[in-house]
Amino acid sequence: MTELKRKIAAAIWAMTDGVQSQEDIATLLEYPPDSTMGDLALPCFKFAKAMRKSPMMIAASLAEGFSCEGVKEARAIGGYLNFTIDESFYCAIVNKIVREGDRYGRSDEGKGKTVVLDYSSPNVAKPFHIGHLGTTVIGHALKKLHEFVGYTCVGINHLGDWGTQFGKIICAYRRWGSREAVEAGGVDELVNIYVKFHEEAEKDPTLNDEARAEFHKLELGDEENIALWKWFIAISLAEYKKTYDQLGIEFDSYNGEAFYTDKMPEQIALMREKGILTLDDGATIVNLDAYNMPPCLILKRDGSTLYPTRDIAAAVYRKRTYDFDKCIYVTSSGQSLHFAQWFKVVDLMGYDWADKLVHVPYGTISIGGEKLATRTGNVILLRDLFAAAIEKCLDVINEKNPTLDNKEETAEAVGVGAIVFYYLLNGRIKDSDFNMDDALSFDGNTGPYTQYTYARCSSILGKVGETDKEAVQYTEPSEYALCKVLSRFPEAVKAAIRDYEPSVITRYSLEVATAFNKFYQDCRIISADGEVNVNRVLLVKATRTVIREALSLICLKTPEKI
Numbered sequence: 230m231t232e233l234k235r236k237i238a239a240a241i242w243a244m245t246d247g248v249q250s251q252e253d254i255a256t257l258l259e260y261p262p263d264s265t266m267g268d269l270a271l272p273c274f275k276f277a278k279a280m281r282k283s284p285m286m287i288a289a290s291l292a293e294g295f296s297c298e299g300v301k302e303a304r305a306i307g308g309y310l311n312f313t314i315d316e317s318f319y320c321a322i323v324n325k326i327v328r329e330g331d332r333y334g335r336s337d338e339g340k341g342k343t344v345v346l347d348y349s350s351p352n353v354a355k356p357f358h359i360g361h362l363g364t365t366v367i368g369h370a371l372k373k374l375h376e377f378v379g380y381t382c383v384g385i386n387h388l389g390d391w392g393t394q395f396g397k398i399i400c401a402y403r404r405w406g407s408r409e410a411v412e413a414g415g416v417d418e419l420v421n422i423y424v425k426f427h428e429e430a431e432k433d434p435t436l437n438d439e440a441r442a443e444f445h446k447l448e449l450g451d452e453e454n455i456a457l458w459k460w461f462i463a464i465s466l467a468e469y470k471k472t473y474d475q476l477g478i479e480f481d482s483y484n485g486e487a488f489y490t491d492k493m494p495e496q497i498a499l500m501r502e503k504g505i506l507t508l509d510d511g512a513t514i515v516n517l518d519a520y521n522m523p524p525c526l527i528l529k530r531d532g533s534t535l536y537p538t539r540d541i542a543a544a545v546y547r548k549r550t551y552d553f554d555k556c557i558y559v560t561s562s563g564q565s566l567h568f569a570q571w572f573k574v575v576d577l578m579g580y581d582w583a584d585k586l587v588h589v590p591y592g593t594i595s596i597g598g599e600k601l602a603t604r605t606g607n608v609i610l611l612r613d614l615f616a617a618a619i620e621k622c623l624d625v626i627n628e629k630n631p632t633l634d635n636k637e638e639t640a641e642a643v644g645v646g647a648i649v650f651y652y653l654l655n656g657r658i659k660d661s662d663f664n665m666d667d668a669l670s671f672d673g674n675t676g677p678y679t680q681y682t683y684a685r686c687s688s689i690l691g692k693v694g695e696t697d698k699e700a701v702q703y704t705e706p707s708e709y710a711l712c713k714v715l716s717r718f719p720e721a722v723k724a725a726i727r728d729y730e731p732s733v734i735t736r737y738s739l740e741v742a743t744a745f746n747k748f749y750q751d752c753r754i755i756s757a758d759g760e761v762n763v764n765r766v767l768l769v770k771a772t773r774t775v776i777r778e779a780l781s782l783i784c785l786k787t788p789e790k791i
């Protein structure tokens with residue numbers, strides 16, 4: 230629709246003495262909620278002041294002289310000028326999608342520019358729980374979206390692999406752990422002994438001193454502690470990778486916090502040189518009173534570095550290594566202050582790229598309805614949530630389609646996809662509550678429903694075979710409606726990137742699926758006497774492409790059969 234919007238904007242611009250730019254007019258154009266009113270509408274009140282006329286009068290006068298290729302009719306309704314699109318547009322869009330295939334919606338807008346994305350980033354040896362779902366899937370969707378429009382993207386898993394918790398785990402391991410138990414239990418066993426440490430330290434606080442001493446030894450490069458630390462990381466990573474595989478996620482770098490240990494002194498020296506460091510009760514801080522923020526902590530009283538110190542060193546390293554155009558951090562909104570603080574420090578250090586650091590926060594997630602069992606206190610592991618969804622999908626498949634090939638693979642794609650889709654359906658800032666039955670439903674606003682629609686398209690195309698013809702005519706309202714939704718894909722991609730909001734794509738893919746199913750209900754693709762309607766076959770093909778590309782942008786796989 231972008232091109233048509235542009236043409237309409239140019240025509241309107243010429244008729245309104247340029248009081249709004251062509252670009253502004255194009256963004257003003259909206260989709261009327263009721264398509265009997267038209268396919269696009271221009272709200273005319275934006276012109277009223279400059280043109281000294283009422284929006285109604287402006288709409289009426291524009292309607293009179295309006296003409297533009299691709300627009301069949303322009304009608305004034307109240308203060309709006311409503312456009313009806315020419316039939317030729319529908320064929321053109323379907324032919325374009327069929328011709329472009331998986332290139333449809335892509336662009337080279339970001340060509341030559343690099344975006345670094347820091348996401349998922351769990352804390353090693355702590356549970357990888359549902360709270361990490363947000364950063365993992367929002368982060369990866371943002372990566373795919375940026376790649377889609379031509380950016381070079383670098384996905385970084387900024388592992389929480391440094392800090393006093395390692396002292397605690399080493400201490401706990403020495404006291405209550407064993408190599409065999411950790412080898413057998415993996416990250417679960419590490420979490421177990423970590424939980425035990427906290428329980429025991431309640432009773433005997435000297436354990437905390439012991440842990441601090443172990444961490445200090447680690448910092449000094451003690452061989453034994455370093456070996457344990459590396460081993461704990463390897464075990465945790467192996468576990469995370471299983472979850473990443475299920476989501477089809479790969480990272481370009483796993484440089485975690487520890488990687489920046491030797492890169493901090495240079496930055497601390499620069500802060501000192503710029504005169505922004507002050508001592509506060511023994512700790513070294515950057516005072517941010519002038520920016521209405523509490524101070525950013527750089528060094529503890531004992532001289533050890535902190536989370537923000539490592540983030541600052543990491544940002545500088547990334548700028549030097551990747552020369553990013555944007556560096557995006559996806560975390561829960563609980564960390565918004567942390568990012569605002571150290572972004573400010575980077576600015577005060579004189580780095581002129583501080584404004585290229587972007588924090589993308591998201592709300593909390595809770596689980597209502599069904600309680601999933603977990604072995605680690607109150608948290609629900611992502612792995613367990615996925616496993617439960619996969620199992621339920623497998624049950625459904627065994628019941629409804631027992632002869633399906635690759636049942637396990639399909640159940641995984643649909644089960645994991647259902648959770649991701651459900652999560653990404655709402656705006657990221659809103660807190661969300663997870664309900665397994667709603668997520669897995671095949672006839673709600675769900676992943677399974679959308680994936681099933683894709684599989685239906687594939688099955689139809691499998692039956693009718695390939696065609697090299699072009700679409701020449703559409704006549705039915707549900708055909709028009711579907712074409713219009715398909716034509717909006719590039720706009721949805723743009724909006725999702727602009728707002729760092731993958732939910733735009735989730736909702737869009739649902740709109741495609743819904744429009745397709747209405748079309749499928751209303752229109753015969755193969756007539757009663759066996760004749761194939763090629764226009765409609767092409768519409769199915771275009772739909773299939775768009776659903777696949779849209780779902781792939783939000784980390785969902787598209788099985789050909791379900």
Ligand code: ARG
Binds near residue numbers: 350389540560
């Ligand atoms: N490890 C942190 C956590 O689990 C998230 C890290 C986010 N990225 C960053 N560069 N601070 O809360």
